[in-house]
Amino acid sequence: MDIVDFKKLFKIGEKLHSFLDVESLLSELFVILKEEYPNFSYDLLLSQSTYKHSDVLGIALEYDSENIAATNAYLTGEIQYEFSHTDKSKILYTPLKGKQGIYGVLQIIAPHSLDVQTKEVEFMTLLAESAGSALENAQLYQKSRKTILELQLINETAYRLNSDLPLADTLSFMAEQIKSSFYAQEVGFFLDSKERVKILPGSTPFFFSTTAQTYIDYIKGKLKKENDPLLFGDISLPLTNQSKRYHSIMVVPVVLGKNLKGFSMIMHEKPYFFSFETFQLLQTLVHHLSLSLTNSMLREELKKLVTTDHLTKLHSRNYLDEKIQSSMKKDNEGTFILIDIDNFKEINDSYGHQIGDEVLIQVANFIKGNIREKDVGARWGGEELAIYLPNVPLDAGVAIAQRIGAKVSENSDPHITVSCGVSHWNREKPDTDQNLFKRADEALYHAKGTGKNKVVTQGANSKVS
Known part of the structure; x- marks a missing residue:
């Protein structure tokens, strides 16, 4: 040459x-x-x-x-x-x-x-x-760049997941990270229980469809045998002809201790779309998610304990106060019901404090069964319970109090009755939560002093029995 x-x-x-x-x-x-x-x-x-x-x-x-x-x-x-x-x-x-x-x-x-x-x-x-x-x-350069990007992704993910985000925000952030990094078409987060799998916020809309249930059930069955990550390159499940089929699936379980608490699943319609390196990276990310999920669940549980009465499982007095104060700033009106169990001391003396506790739980359950999700049922103190109904007029609030009183009288065991004091506020005149409480307390006092087992509204002359 x-x-x-x-x-x-x-x-x-x-x-x-x-x-x-x-x-x-x-x-x-x-x-x-x-x-x-x-x-x-x-x-x-x-x-x-x-x-x-x-x-x-x-x-x-x-x-x-x-x-x-x-x-x-x-x-x-x-x-x-x-x-x-x-x-x-x-x-x-x-x-x-x-x-x-x-x-x-x-x-x-x-x-x-x-x-x-x-x-x-x-x-x-x-x-x-x-x-x-x-x-x-x-190739070495691209591999090193890929490693750097993966480390940056893991670092950013770990930082964000440990920044005390609410659970919904944590999962939404995680879904966006996975979609952008792995080019996944569907991302799902699931909380496992004995009865069913709960689809968590942050999951793509597909997982709330009927078709998705076939995939979810199949994956749950696989994980019940072994709590190991799963990688499917070309899976084919029995679906209707009209259904969109996903062939590439990666699944990483969320395991706390030795117990399966949930799993993450990402999917793509192309076969063999995800590489083994991608699979390993997803496992690392979900490991961080598991820690964050545990922390979020503990925070949610702690928050629930702080805002929930241990015996009745109704909300606490502080939670009720906060909700009423918030409602009086943004809503147009609201109704407050103060409920007292008639002759509660006699129940404790006759049956004992354990039965007294059971009676409180019964009344609390009647309250929970007769109010909306956005209404607030709370333990006011002792044998007194309370309900706040945002954006509910006085006459509707009175009807709810009467219905609860009737349910208690007809279905309680041992037989008891309750007295109710009802107060109301609206934006047309200045008011405070303390005045709302005082009017309901006065109405309740009037109900107790005039025969019990009745509903009285604010102002003794407007009694409703």
Whole structure:
């Protein structure tokens, strides 16, 4: 080979090594080959690890009896020759070698009409080695960049998940991270219980559909056998023909101690869409999510304990006060009901304090069964309970109090009755929560003093029995 070829080869090597993107590097290699030897045809037979980086160029190298020469070139690192009896063409297989391995084989096909000179073989061999070295550098660079991005993702995720976000915000943030990082089409978070799987906020809308239940049930069945992460490359479940099918699924369980508390699932309709490296990264992220989920659940439980009466499971007095104060700032009106169990001391004296507690629980259950989700039932203190009804007029509040009183009288065991004092506020005149309480207390006092087992509204003259 003469000196001009070496200079040319040096310049080509410099150019190839300037590319840090595998796709761009392979494209440039084809351009160079076409410029140098326009009458030859070329193909790249890439190893599986290299082929993953190239969506357009090259084909995966298959290790079978039809590719003996290509396989030998890849395994030995030495150039191989082949002669085509079909069209009398000559085929060269030159390995793409780097310092750490061989990344594929360059296939060069010379037509029957052309003779391949020794210096051309030497040039293409050295070119392939230069391309292999450049390819190795590009892959190492991309791998290091990928590692850096993954570490940044894990770091950012861990930071955000440990910043005391509410559970719903935590899961919504996590869903966005997973969708943007893994290109997932569907992301779901699930809390497991003996009765059913609860779909948590942050999950994509698909998981609230009927079709999704087939996937959820299947995954739950798999996790019940073993609490191990699951990776499906091409799953096919029995669905209706109209249903959109997801073939690639990754599942990571949320395990606390040895108990399955839930799981995360991400899906894509293309088969084999998620790589094993992606699967490992998801496991790391969900591990952080598990810790955050545990902390969030503990915070929610602690908050519930602080705002809930231990015996009746109604809200606490402080919670009731906060809700009324908030309502008086934003709502147009509201009704407050103060409820007292008639002759409660006699119940304790006759049956004992345990039965007295059961009576309180019974009345609390009647309250919970007769108010809306946005209404507030609370333990006021002792044998007194309370209800606040935001944006409810006085007459409707009185009707609710009467209904609860009737339910208690008809269904309690031992038989008891309750007296109720009802007060109301509206935005037309200034008012405070303390005045609202005082009016209800006065009405209740009037009810207790005039025979009990009745409902009295604010102002003794407006009694309703």
